[in-house]
Amino acid sequence: MACIGILTFSDGRDFVSADLDAFCRQRESRLRKELEARGHHVLPMVAPISSNEAAVRLAREMDSRSPDLTIYHYPVWAFPHFTMLAATATRGQVLLYSAMEPEQPGMVGLLAGGGALDQVGRPHERVLGPLGDPSVGRRLDVALRAAAAVARLRGMTFGRIGGRPMGMYTAASNADQWIERFGVDVEEIDQWEIVRRSEHVDDAAVVRGRQWLERHAAGVHYDGRSLTPKLLERQIRAYYAVRELIDEWNLDFAGIKGQPELTNHFATMDVAEAVLNDPYDWDGPKEPFVCATESDMDGALTMQILKLLSGLPVLFADVRHYHADIDVWDLANSGQHATWYAARSDDPLENLRRVHFYPEVFFFPAGGASVHHIAAPGEATFARLSRYDHRYRLQVTKGRFVDLGEAEHTRLARASTFEWPHAFARFDAPAQSFLSAFGANHVHAIPGDWTEELRAVSRRLAIDYHDLDAG
Structure with missing residues (x-):
């Protein structure tokens, strides 16, 4: 939902504007x-504008009322x-x-005003056509959702917990570029804070979380070494520690470095990252909180934009493999995927019935x-903010998550890293075009x-849009 202001423009001749006042207000x-x-x-209506x-x-x-977007409305000719x-x-x-009604030259007023804005380089969108036309309604919705997201x-704050992981340039961004281009500040937080705060999390809350996962997941596969009840509880403690950092630093979205310090010596952040991105946890419903693994800044920013547009949990994954023989991408990255993607159900238990908690692999x-x-099937939009020669671009392709059947899912997952979450997808972008141009591994x-x-x-952000479908 967007917060919208409307300014209606009219004729500058007082005898004309007086005659048009009722018409302008009605429209x-x-x-x-x-x-x-x-x-x-x-926002509340103001009078039609008929003077400088x-x-x-x-x-x-x-x-002064801070709308997400102000609509300049032209029902008549306007100076x-x-x-x-x-x-x-x-x-x-x-x-x-403008509704483009023939009895009044509102379209003329819009074109004259829009042309003047063009001359001075003032960015704006234009929508013309009757409100009863579904395509007009769709264009308005697109513009308003985009305006609200931007x-x-x-004014948001990103929590960068732990810094750049494993030398990944595409996971690190310039704070000054972010505040200038996107209006987002970056708060640097040492991931030792997760370890330190984990020790003080309420024991009862931790046990409640573990038992909820054990009771409702398809399986918690303890092996007595890489996964024990104590290690799972440590991951749950890490989740609460991050929630505490979010509240204390007023974070709007975040990323956790994880590798190699935490994954070598403490525990993986897989459970914390998955549950943060979910619209629920063992304590009940909550808003999804965007948290990117490997403290991927441009990845987290992409996710936050997608969440602001849709209100939905956002998938994060490595572009792990392309199975050319069946035209299927395997999108997988440790435990990052929100469990919501298992069934995309409003019922957490329906999702968890398809989720397994396996011992971590040798990387960790x-x-x-x-x-x-395995991600549930359906149409999807895939996107990534990346930089080419220091300039931001938004790379996008449409596609779909596909259902290949349990046996094929298992075969493909075992061909890479079975224990991780997988989203098997087909992109509209040709594989070679995608691989030649995509600017990140996530x-x-x-x-x-x-x-x-x-x-x-x-x-609206004045960045390049790269349609990967077009090559």
Whole structure:
């Protein structure tokens, strides 16, 4: 849901604007009702703008309410300098809308105002057409969701817990570039804080978490060495420790380095990362919290944008392997996948019935549980922020998670690292085009087609949109 302001522009001749006042208000009321019916919050109405003084005053008044987006509404011909003056007083994002009704030249007013904004390089979106047209409603929804995501991103804080892992350049980003381009600050936190705080977590809460997983998961496969009840409890303690850091530092999303210090000497963060990204834990429902493994900053930022657009848990995975013979990608990375992806059910127990907790593999001598499951099938959008010659781009392809049957899933998972979670996918992007151009080893996804929203986000952030489907 977006918070929206509306400024309706009218004619600058007083005898004309007086005659058009009722028409302008009626058309704004109709726009307002349409937006509210679509689930958006619309700020209180102000008078139609018909003078230079009103353009500045009313735009400042609307801007002071901090809308995610301000709609400049043109039901009639409007003097273009009103648009320009309002734009000087509007700090946030702007969308120009006209219903294109033939009885009044509202489209002319929009084009004149939009052209003037173009001349001075003021970014804006345009939507034209009747509200009853489904394609118009879709374009409005795309623009408003993108605007809300960008507006809410600005002012957020990312918790970078542990620094760069294993020399990964693509996991480390410049804090000054982030605050300038995205409005996001970076808080550096030593991952020793996870170890230290874990010792003080309430024992009863930890036992409750372990027993909940043992009771509802498809299996907790203790082996007495790499996975024991004590090690699983240590991972649950780490989850609570990270939650404490989130609250104390007011973090909006985060990443945990993990390797090699924690994975060699404490425990893997697989359980903590999976459950943080879930919309629930053993204590009940909660909002998904984006947490990227290997403290992947651009990965976490991609995930946060996808979450802000959709409200859904976001997948994080390595692009582990491409099975060319069946055109299937194996997307897997330790225990990072939210368990929600096992069935994509609102019922946590339905998801957990498909989740196994296996002993960690030899990469991680400290041990703990890896969170194994296979992503449920369905359409998905795959995306990744990456940098080319220091410039940000958003790389996107559509695709789908596929159901190949239990036997084939097992065969493919055992061909790589069985104990990890797997999402078997087909991309619309040709494999060679993807591999030649993709700018990271991690990819991220949410169910559904979000490509138009991501195009709009890219425009609003002034970064390049790279459609991997097109090569």
